[in-house]
Amino acid sequence: MTFSFFFSFQVSSIFLGLSPELELALYTLCALLKPDDSCTVSLGGKKVDIQTHVFKIRGKKYLGSAYPDL
Numbered sequence: 822m823t824f825s826f827f828f829s830f831q832v833s834s835i836f837l838g839l840s841p842e843l844e845l846a847l848y849t850l851c852a853l854l855k856p857d858d859s860c861t862v863s864l865g866g867k868k869v870d871i872q873t874h875v876f877k878i879r880g881k882k883y884l885g886s887a888y889p890d891l
Contacts, residue, residue: 836864836889847871848887856882859890 836844848871851860856875861868870890875882 839864848873848884852884852887 847862851862851871852873852875854860856873859870859872861870863869871887872890873887874885876885877883
């Protein structure tokens with residue numbers, strides 16, 4: 822898949838075995854706690870890094886993307 826906003830990149834992922842709600846909650850928490858950085862979470866005893874990218878428009882922050890950093 823190719824996504825395009827201000828730039829184009831080919832990243833698409835899902836966590837197998839997690840509900841979409843939990844996955845979205847993890848991405849949201851990481852974006853709020855560590856914007857534009859890597860956030861380490863533990864899922865089933867395994868550590869996973871989630872990378873987030875945030876951008877600002879007119880002083881408001883928006884989540885640009887969040888994905889597992891493999």
